[in-house]
Amino acid sequence: MKILTVGVEEEFVLVDRVGRTPVDRAPDVLASATRVLGEQAQREFFNAQVETATRPTASCRDLRDELAWLRAVLGKAAGAEHCRPVATGTPVVRPVRPLTVTDTERYRRMARRYASSFCPVDGLVCGCHIHVGAVDRDTALGLSRRMAPWLPVLQALTANSPFARSRDTGFDSWRSVEYARWPTVGPAPDLDESHYLARVDQLVRTGTLLDRRMVYWYARPSEHVPTLEIRVADANADVDTVVLLACLVRGLAVTLLPEVLDDRPAPRVPLRRLLLAHELAARYGLSGFGLDPCTGLAVPAVELVDRLVRRARPGLDAAGDTEGALRQWRRLRARGAGAARQRAVYRRHRRLTDVVDSLAAVTAAA
Template sequence: MASTVIAPVCGGDGARTALSQGRHGLTVGVEEEFLLVDRRTGLPVARGPGVVKAATAALGEQVQAEFFSAQVEVCTRPTAGLAELRSELALLRKVMGDVAASEGCLLVATGTPVIPPERPPTVTPGERYGRMAARWPSLVGSYDGMVCGCHIHVGVTGHAQALALANHMRPWLPTLQALAANSPFSLGRDSGWASRRSVEYARWPGVGPAPPLDEAGYERLADHLVKTGALLDRRMIYWYARPSEHVPTLEIRVCDVNADLDVVLLLTALVRGLATALLAEIGDGRPPPDPPAGLLHVAHRLAARHGLAGEGLDPARGEYVRALALTERLLVRAAPGLAAAGDLELAEELFHRVRGSGGGAARQRAAHLRRGRLRDVVGDLVRTTAAG
């Protein structure tokens, strides 16, 4: 296997550099997108470019600008160890939180703004972002367009392996989405969704479940989407599981960013465990599951609606099941891969901890319920984001 490289995995308009398969199994990396909010009002503030510029001295390419100027992004280096991953995520959050404070704002890990901005958000200056804003102006001028995700990368050997994994992982991604749900508030009210980010993000072209493809099929479809103008470029292929265009990774893009690092670590462990288990089956020639596209969309919609709190759908079996039961199935499915990486005990501990809390959406709603104040929700998110 290839040795592990040490460059970060950031996307955006910056460079995206390689993950690989290390001696101890699949390497992983995480990208986290954050909101910047005013320290007094909790409203999003357009200070991203200044925060990124100030943080670059310490973090280099591990900090990037995001599409809206009230957002920033950080990315880890690839690692084979979850303890190292957690330490790096905590350090990145601390540095960014300190820099944000020096710029008069606070760092918040939430999928959507709890309190809406007073005016439509501004787009971060840049040639590519400018072209995107010009082509899809209706998606840019809305108050609820700012969304923040957590993207998990798994090192692969190339596009062929990434696509094979994506094909086999399709039925499990709604359950990951439910575990990660952390955006119940939008436009200053409870939206009724556990992951409102999923709804708003899906307004962009290129967002959704990945179609089952081999490498040749991917190349044809990617070329078609760009040539016909459906997408600006291949980087706008925002499928829930996609091969990187720049480095050998499979990127899982279905998760909300979460303030609680336990959730981030659990999601990463499950993604790697599932990928490890599935690679063995792919090597044995087992065909991928092929759930109907309609069922897959329903499963993602239920995950976004309820998170861990209600009913979900197992698209592979075509049966409605409580979301908590689906998370148990996912843990069992990933267990061989978790054990191979030495992560099973930690994953089980984190799994029960996250399930007991109800996840990010439940925590946000509980913070609001105490006094009915949205600023309390923001305050809890700020504290949890910084606690890393």
């Protein structure tokens, strides 16, 4: 089997060390961090968030080491500005004042054109995006069609945003709800390369999208690197959850790649069923039932993860990731996913500031 490389983009919210609210200090934090990280530390839509990007690697062990290093450098730069990076899908504590949009021409244009898609008080969201490659656009599209039924399972596995606006939202991934306000967010349409290019060009030409980089489908060919990008996960403070996600995405892609190269038919899943599966993943994460998109039957979410691991097993075996993935899945299942752990901290202390402190500590402990 061909072993694909894997890379991770992580988004973090910057919170004040005293108030634990999001703060617009990204320009100063990045000015320091980029002296060490270069282009691996990047701006995001709001000045209260930053993004880091790993280099592509064939080793999940090396991936974990690099994620830990990126977080350490970012944490040191943030500490000098009296704030902390926190990996969570949505800020736990409501900002004291409206957040500001990052001052670049592209983000200013996005803010003007899509003002109804976000709120400067509570519209900040942080995701974790996985890249697998190197693959050309047509291969990426073929993989995205075949991976679509499994993406709600990965979404449930990484749900980590139960709190927003200083309250419990009732969802395990409130980020999924907020993020869906932006155009094109959702399952990717079933397209080959020529139809993909025509569809995206039409979306840009009609003003639905600002540019090609604004294609926000849950699985998409990257526009800046030769990869398939998976965009369903919340940012997670626990770095081993991030590595598990990357291993499963890469394992599934490696398993399915021969089907793409042999041009075997992809399973056809009704869009309505996919949307319901994603809705259940956002609401319940791993704590309740999910939907098997292939059969339409309700299944415990943890059982769906077990099925995903079995489906990805050939790719996991080929990359040498099986033992580590199984170990991390058992650990995650025993401890609970991110949303459950956030709520557990709140139940113990009854203070949202303690939830923020716990997330910040786990983010830094990588």
